[in-house]
Amino acid sequence: MKQEKLHCRLVSLVIGLGMALFATLCFAEEAPAPPAGSEPAKVEAPAPPAATPPAAATPEPKPDPGGIVTGDRSNVFNAAGDPFVISEPTDKSDPDYAKKRKEFEEFQAQAAKEPLTLRLADAVGRVRIATNFTWTLATGYLVLFMQAGFALLTCGLVRKKNAAHLMMLNFAAYVFAFLAYYVCGYAFQFGAVAVNAAPGNLGGTPTLNQFLLGSGGWGFLGGRGFFLSGPAYDVGSNALTLFEVVFMETAGYIIVGAICERITFWGFILCELFIGALVYPIFGCWVWGGGWLSQLGATMNFAHGYVDFAGSTVVHAVGGFTAMALAVILGPRIGKYGADGKPRPFPAHNIAFVVIGTFILLFGWMGFNPGSTLGSSDLRISVIAVNTNLAAVAASATAMIFWYFMFGKPDISMACNGMLAGLVAITAPCAFVSPNSAVIIGILAGIVVCLGVLFNERIIKVDDPCGAIAVHGYAGWLGAVSVGIFADGTFGAGWNGVGATTYLGKAGLGVTGLLYGDTSQFWMQLGGATLCAIYAFGFTYLVFSLVNVVRPLRVDKEVELEGLDIPEFGMLAYPEDALSGVPR
Amino acid sequence: MKMVEAIVKPFKLDEIKDALTKVGIQGMTVGEVRGFGRQKGHTELYRGAEYSVDFLPKVKIQILVPDEKAAQVVEAIVQGARTGKIGDGKIFVAPVEEVIRIRTGERGADAI
Numbered sequence: 093m094k095q096e097k098l099h100c101r102l103v104s105l106v107i108g109l110g111m112a113l114f115a116t117l118c119f120a121e122e123a124p125a126p127p128a129g130s131e132p133a134k135v136e137a138p139a140p141p142a143a144t145p146p147a148a149a150t151p152e153p154k155p156d157p158g159g160i161v162t163g164d165r166s167n168v169f170n171a172a173g174d175p176f177v178i179s180e181p182t183d184k185s186d187p188d189y190a191k192k193r194k195e196f197e198e199f200q201a202q203a204a205k206e207p208l209t210l211r212l213a214d215a216v217g218r219v220r221i222a223t224n225f226t227w228t229l230a231t232g233y234l235v236l237f238m239q240a241g242f243a244l245l246t247c248g249l250v251r252k253k254n255a256a257h258l259m260m261l262n263f264a265a266y267v268f269a270f271l272a273y274y275v276c277g278y279a280f281q282f283g284a285v286a287v288n289a290a291p292g293n294l295g296g297t298p299t300l301n302q303f304l305l306g307s308g309g310w311g312f313l314g315g316r317g318f319f320l321s322g323p324a325y326d327v328g329s330n331a332l333t334l335f336e337v338v339f340m341e342t343a344g345y346i347i348v349g350a351i352c353e354r355i356t357f358w359g360f361i362l363c364e365l366f367i368g369a370l371v372y373p374i375f376g377c378w379v380w381g382g383g384w385l386s387q388l389g390a391t392m393n394f395a396h397g398y399v400d401f402a403g404s405t406v407v408h409a410v411g412g413f414t415a416m417a418l419a420v421i422l423g424p425r426i427g428k429y430g431a432d433g434k435p436r437p438f439p440a441h442n443i444a445f446v447v448i449g450t451f452i453l454l455f456g457w458m459g460f461n462p463g464s465t466l467g468s469s470d471l472r473i474s475v476i477a478v479n480t481n482l483a484a485v486a487a488s489a490t491a492m493i494f495w496y497f498m499f500g501k502p503d504i505s506m507a508c509n510g511m512l513a514g515l516v517a518i519t520a521p522c523a524f525v526s527p528n529s530a531v532i533i534g535i536l537a538g539i540v541v542c543l544g545v546l547f548n549e550r551i552i553k554v555d556d557p558c559g560a561i562a563v564h565g566y567a568g569w570l571g572a573v574s575v576g577i578f579a580d581g582t583f584g585a586g587w588n589g590v591g592a593t594t595y596l597g598k599a600g601l602g603v604t605g606l607l608y609g610d611t612s613q614f615w616m617q618l619g620g621a622t623l624c625a626i627y628a629f630g631f632t633y634l635v636f637s638l639v640n641v642v643r644p645l646r647v648d649k650e651v652e653l654e655g656l657d658i659p660e661f662g663m664l665a666y667p668e669d670a671l672s673g674v675p676r
Numbered sequence: 677m678k679m680v681e682a683i684v685k686p687f688k689l690d691e692i693k694d695a696l697t698k699v700g701i702q703g704m705t706v707g708e709v710r711g712f713g714r715q716k717g718h719t720e721l722y723r724g725a726e727y728s729v730d731f732l733p734k735v736k737i738q739i740l741v742p743d744e745k746a747a748q749v750v751e752a753i754v755q756g757a758r759t760g761k762i763g764d765g766k767i768f769v770a771p772v773e774e775v776i777r778i779r780t781g782e783r784g785a786d787a788i
Contacts, residue, residue, distance in 0.1 A: 437722035499721050506723060546724055559723075 153298035155326035162295040162328050163221030165213035169469075173585075176213050224293045224467030225331050231463025232335040234456050235342065239266055241452030242345045246352060247665075248445025249505060249558045251438050253655025254353045255665030261348045261360055268361050269344035272368030273337050276318055280304070281340075281373035281381045282332060283314025283323075288382030288390075288589060293467030294331050299323035309391035311383045313374060335463065336376075339407050342460070343372045346411030349558030350419040353438075354652055357660055359645035363418060363636070371631055372410055375624060379406050385620055389590035395613035396595075396603050397588040398620035399579075402464035404520030404571025405624040412565025413628035416554060421636050422646050424555030426653060435549045438557070443504050450508040454484055457515045461522045472583050476522045480515065483522075483534035487514025490538025498542075506542065509559045513541035513567035520571040524579035524603045533574045537567045569621045576617030579605035677772040677788065678746040682737045683709065684757040684765040689735050692756030696739065699752045702788060705738040715762045734765060740772060740788055 156162045168176035178199040181192035203210055243262035247255050284303040288311070290296040300323055304315030317324030320333060344367050351360070378385035379400050389397035400406050430436055440446055461480045462473040491510020492502040517537035518530055525533065544562030548554045554561065584602035586592035595601040596610060604610035639645065646652075651659040658664060684692060689706065696704065710731035717730040741749050746769055753767055777787040 435725045437725040437727045439722040439727065495724075499724055501721065503721070503723055549723070549725065 153301070155299045155323055155329070157325045157327065159327035162326075163218035165210060165217050167217035167220050167292070167295060168213050169220075171471075176217075220467075220469055221293075221295050221328075224469055225327075227468035227473075228294060228331050228335050228463060228466050231459035232338050234459025235335070235338040235463065236456075238338075238453050238456030238460070239341060239345060241449045241456060242348070243449070244445040244452065245449030245508065246345075246349050246558050248442040248449060249349070249440045250353055251655070252441040252666060253657060253664075255441065255657065256661055256663055257656035258348070258352055259665065260357070260661055261352060261355075262345055264357070264361065265344045265348060265364050266341055268364040269341055269368035270337060272365045273340050273373070274320055275369065277340060277368045277370075277373040278320060278324065278333055278336065279317040280314050280370075281376040282329075282336065283316035283318075283381070284311050284377070284383075285314065285332075285381050287311065288387055289380065290382075291328070291332055291466050293465065293469060295328040297326065297328045297332060299326055300329060306384065309384065309387040311377065311381070311387075313383075314377050314381050332466070335466065339403060339460075340368055340372050340376075342403075343367055343407050343411035343414070346408065346560050346564045347415040347418060349560030349563075350415035350556045351422055352557055353425050353656065354422055354646050355418075356645060356647050359639070362639060363414075366632070366635060367411075367414060371414055371628060372407075375410050375627060376406050379620075385623070386588045388616065389588050394616045395610055396584065396590045396616075398572075398616055399524070399575050399584070399587060399603050399613070400520045400572050400620075401523045401575070402461045402519045404516060404518075404568045405621050407568075408516045408519060408564040409568030409572070409621065409624045410628045412561050412563070412568055413625045414632045415556070416561045416565055417629045417632035418636060418645075419554050419556055419561065421633065421640050422555075424553065425557070426649065428555045429553065433553075435553070440505050446505055446508050450511055453512060454481075454515065457484070457519075460515075461519055465523070472523055475527075475583075478527060479522045479525060479530035480518050482527055482530040483514040483518030483537065484511050485514070486531045486534025487511060487517070487538035487541070490535045491542055494538065494542045505559075506545070509541050509545065509563050510538045512563045513537040516564055516567040517571035517574065519568075521575040521578055523583050524575055524605075526578075526580055526582075529574075529578035529580070533571070533578060536574070537570055540566050540570050565625065569625055572621035572624070573614075573617050575603065575605060576614035577605045577607055579603045579610075579613065580608050581610075677775060677785065678741055678743055679770050679772045680737075680739045680741060680746060680749050680753070680767065681770070682739075682753045682757065682765060682767040683711070683734050684737065684753070685759065685763065686733055686735045688757045688759070689737075692737065692753055695752040695756035696749065699745070699748050701739055701741065701745075701749060703739075707736050709734050709736045713763070713766070732763070740775065742785060742788060 166175070166177050170176075178196050180196050181189055183189065186192065239262065243259055246262065247258040250258050282297075283300055285291065286296060286298050286301040287303065287307075288309065290298070300314070300316050302315045303311040303313060305312040316322070317329065320330070323329070324333065344364055347363060347367070351363070355363075377383040379398055380386070384391075385398040387397050388394040425438070428436060428438070457480055458477055462476045465473055465476070488507055488511035491513070492507045494510075495506050496502045514534040514537045517533050517540075521533060522530070541559070541562045544566040545556075545559050548556050548561055556562070579602070581595075581598075581601045581604040585595065585600050587603050591601065593599065596604065604613060606614040636645065647656060647660070682692070686708070693704070710733055712730060712732060715732075717728050717732060719726050719728045721727075737753070739749055750767055750769065758764055774783065775785075775787040776783055
């Protein structure tokens with residue numbers, strides 16, 4: 093009884109703190125913003141008169157919660173990415189200044205002659221943004237569905253006596269991590285995205301423009317949009333929010349696979365709040381929120397800065413190494429290692445769940461990777477989709493063959509782990525590599541996951557029931573590094589603000605890897621991915637070792653032996669009808 | 677009356693049932709059971725770690741028969757269940773003291 097009171101107190105403390113934060117932050121954020129619709133949407137003439145005050149006096153951008161301003165002529169581009177609106181050049185020291193000035197003046201003269209064209213361009217820009225919203229939201233829904241895949245996969249991989257526990261963890265992961273991301277995770281990650289990494293495909297979210305820690309190219313933490321209010325109460329920002337929250341959820345449920353069958357429910361809730369509020373958003377800010385790691389190209393001349401297209405590290409390695417730290421703290425399940433120190437298996441109780449879950453994850457990944465363009469106006473989406481599938485099948489084939497040779501039979505659960513490792517590894521490079529490279533990355537991922545599972549189980553003896561550490565941690569690290577090896581320069585010109593016009597002396601060259609002549613990108617990737625692993629493991633280990641001292645995260649021995657379903661949740665996943673004790 | 681109990685390979689159940697229907701039995705009870713005999717279990721690999729399956733899945737059949745039919749029923753089971761390989765199972769025959777049909781209260785041979 094006393095123990096129960098303790099967890100109740102802990103959980104209510106966390107909720108109470110959240111509420112207090114809400115009261116202070118949320119309303120402070122709600123700057124008096126007149127509804128965007130109350131003023132005329134745009135001025136008809138494109139350019140401000142020459143007497144306009146300098147940029148310093150630009151008014152603070154206003155959010156557009158009604159969706160009636162976002163998307164105009166400034167969002168119109170041709171296939172090469174050249175804008176329809178030619179803006180006034182300001183940098184007089186630019187050698188091309190005179191040429192740009194002339195282009196600008198010609199545009200002005202033409203615009204004055206053809207006002208109808210400008211109105212048409214406004215409509216075209218609106219349609220482009222709307223198309224991209226549709227793409228981003230729809231692919232976000234696909235990523236959301238991965239939650240179901242993960243629940244089936246992990247539930248199928250554990251013992252029958254813990255099946256309800258697994259389902260509840262997956263379910264609660266979504267719920268609690270989402271709330272944490274709403275409170276501060278999104279603001280930490282994307283609160284300054286407009287400074288260096290404005291998502292132009294969604295209209296640029298200009299209101300998310302302030303770092304909480306750092307500034308310019310050295311941002312460490314975003315600072316706008318707490319409680320998704322004020323600057324984040326905007327249609328463009330919310331399209332981004334929906335897409336990004338389901339990404340965070342992916343990191344959130346990765347940990348389930350490594351800590352299940354022995355973690356208490358209250359301990360798990362703390363883990364999820366920690367992921368949604370801190371460990372995920374911080375690294376996410378560094379790479380996707382315009383933070384320092386992504387800007388090392390612009391600030392320190394390190395290639396394109398750290399590049400992770402859809403999250404091999406930002407999502408998967410963060411989840412995988414957080415999971416590893418937690419698994420180390422929890423220790424192996426009772427009976428996992430015999431008296432001789434040899435690992436003993438706890439076979440999957442429902443392999444059909446495992447395979448169906450894996451296929452749902454593959455399907456969801458068609459949102460995860462192609463959706464990360466944040467817009468279907470980026471036609472690279474088809475290449476990304478094909479690359480993603482190729483790596484998945486190559487990795488799965490590798491894992492099957494590896495096991496066939498090593499142990500005489502292909503292991504079904506390892507075939508599934510192999511496919512997931514391929515997906516994880518192609519997530520960072522999917523946009524930058526050719527189909528052949530995708531196959532090679534898949535093969536490498538298949539080998540890494542097989543060796544990783546054996547290494548965890550036999551050498552370092554970290555008990556990982558579902559292989560989450562090898563699949564998401566090790567293969568995630570591999571994915572980010574392989575950007576630095578296999579990127580072929582066909583995509584990503586101007587990525588992270590580097591090489592918009594020429595890169596390595598070539599016009600239009602994108603992110604380029606070791607094999608295509610950019611060694612610095614390789615070192616950048618190697619360093620960034622390794623930093624991610626150390627950061628996620630170290631931060632989590634520090635925080636949860638302390639929590640574990642205050643109160644053990646692990647269930648009692650008797651509970652673990654009985655199975656967590658009844659002691660933790662009061663019900664079995666598969667009650668025997670006649671003998672369950674429930675009145676019939 | 678005799679109780680004939682047979683522990684057999686699960687995939688032979690259909691053949692046994694057909695053989696028993698041919699000799700005209702009135703009913704049977706079957707259940708899935710596990711166990712081992714002289715063969716013991718065997719080892720399997722899961723994710724590269726070895727584990728032993730000590731209790732192999734079998735099917736247990738129970739048939740209640742009049743004394744004179746017992747030999748015929750045993751023969752039918754042997755016919756249906758035999759593969760000639762290790763693990764074909766065993767048959768036990770034991771006397772039964774009393775039988776009661778719950779619906780009518782009939783006893784003895786009438787209740788079979």
